[in-house]
Amino acid sequence: MKLSLSTERDLFARLREDAEQVAIKVFGDNLRDLLLAAPAGAKAVMGLDPGIRTGVKVAVVDATGKLVDTATVYPHEPRKDWDGSVHTLPSWWPNTVCSSSPLATAPPAARPTSSRAT
Secondary structure: OHHHHHHHHHHHHHHHHHHHHHHHHHHHHHHHHHHHOOOOOOOEEEEEEOOOOOOEEEEEEOOOOOEEEEEEEOOOOOOOOHHHHHHHHHHOOOOOOEEEOOEOOOOOOHHHHHHHHO
């Protein structure tokens, strides 16, 4: 009788440990997938990092999160190359339909870039 109770307890303890390990693995897999998911969902995104002296850095990622292209454009002082900036960006548009454009807040260039980007 004592042997069977002890064996039963050991068996349940092992089963519980195995179940806990599987639960931890499932939780870890789900958390990894959640943390690695695109924050905007499955959408193509163009990100702008405004800068006056160093130019506006632009990056486009597709709906899977793959980097499509990057560029630096200079629409503000001192270069004021608005026409060149406008011609650089549309070359990406046939390949990528961007559904949102996050704009990094880096004053003082954020306001002029934001007003031109919208």
